[in-house]
Amino acid sequence: MLGKCIKKASSIGQTMRFSSGDIRRVTLIPGDGIGPEISAAVQKIFEAANAPIAWDPVDVTPVKGRDGVFRIPNRCIELMHENKVGLKGPLETPIGKGHRSLNLAIVPGVVQSIKLITETASRNVASFAFEYARQNGRKVVTAVHKANIMRQSDGLFLSICREQAALYPDIKFKEAYLDTVCLNMVQDPSQYDVLVMPNLYGDILSDLCAGLVGGLGVTPSGNIGKEAAVFESVHGTAPDIAGQDKANPTALLLSAVMMLRYMNLPQHAARIEKAVFDAIADGRAKTGDLGGSGTCSSFTADVCARVKDLA
Numbered sequence: 001m002l003g004k005c006i007k008k009a010s011s012i013g014q015t016m017r018f019s020s021g022d023i024r025r026v027t028l029i030p031g032d033g034i035g036p037e038i039s040a041a042v043q044k045i046f047e048a049a050n051a052p053i054a055w056d057p058v059d060v061t062p063v064k065g066r067d068g069v070f071r072i073p074n075r076c077i078e079l080m081h082e083n084k085v086g087l088k089g090p091l092e093t094p095i096g097k098g099h100r101s102l103n104l105a106i107v108p109g110v111v112q113s114i115k116l117i118t119e120t121a122s123r124n125v126a127s128f129a130f131e132y133a134r135q136n137g138r139k140v141v142t143a144v145h146k147a148n149i150m151r152q153s154d155g156l157f158l159s160i161c162r163e164q165a166a167l168y169p170d171i172k173f174k175e176a177y178l179d180t181v182c183l184n185m186v187q188d189p190s191q192y193d194v195l196v197m198p199n200l201y202g203d204i205l206s207d208l209c210a211g212l213v214g215g216l217g218v219t220p221s222g223n224i225g226k227e228a229a230v231f232e233s234v235h236g237t238a239p240d241i242a243g244q245d246k247a248n249p250t251a252l253l254l255s256a257v258m259m260l261r262y263m264n265l266p267q268h269a270a271r272i273e274k275a276v277f278d279a280i281a282d283g284r285a286k287t288g289d290l291g292g293s294g295t296c297s298s299f300t301a302d303v304c305a306r307v308k309d310l311a
Contacts, residue, residue: 033237
């Protein structure tokens with residue numbers, strides 16, 4: 001499904017082409033709260049799998065410039081430009097101070113909101129969906145929309161999807177209303193293969209899907225652009241359990257698996273993914289959010305052992 005898995009996409013394919021034997025540097029943003037714990041877990045598992053990845057950890061805590069404005073440190077931006085690939089843990093969202101006693105008046109006849117959508121962006125994400133299906137052995141791409149109501153915005157998106165579908169005769173194309181997909185997803189998600197949709201629908205539907213498979217603690221995601229990509233867990237910082245060895249590293253780990261496939265390292269990705277799934281199925285090391293009594297450390301150790309056995 002293309003929801004949180006693809007927040008920003010392009011028509012360039014979703015795999016970086018370079019020798020699988022190369023050591024690749026990845027910018028690592030551990031994040032806040034449980035972020036450092038689950039990031040360390042990913043690093044240990046990658047080491048156990050002998051994945052050809054070298055990490056460049058970076059702190060993204062905003063720093064105050066000479067002009068008094070807080071910005072992300074330049075080093076983080078420089079590393080992303082250099083490495084082109086990043087793995088990001090959860091980050092706290094700063095809360096602004098706002099304005100006191102702000103009065104707002106709505107004037108009739110004034111445009112109050114516009115839902116922006118472009119042909120270029122629609123074509124990019126549609127092309128990405130079909131390329132993803134082709135490269136991953138998927139057979140059907142379904143465009144999710146509300147063109148019956150949002151006739152101009154979703155109508156444009158749907159027409160572009162139809163145009164792109166004609167370029168991929170080996171991939172079956174279907175269309176479905178968002179509300180219908182939500183109903184069917186809860187009742188029988190197996191009827192869908194690859195879903196492509198505008199950003200807002202993907203943001204909502206992907207969380208629904210996360211609820212079907214165990215929650216945000218096991219849900220990976222990726223932000224893929226023309227020249228760079230950042231993969232991240234979609235859950236929050238969970239400050240209530242930070243530093244207590246209770247965090248589930250699965251979401252960030254599976255995001256890292258997506259990263260490996262993007263970097264043309266499918267064998268390493270498959271080994272780690274199988275080890276994770278086997279550990280969860282076994283149940284002995286499951287963390288509390290999945291109904292188990294395991295810790296972040298015990299789950300990590302279990303996955304490491306399974307990865308080595310699969311070598």
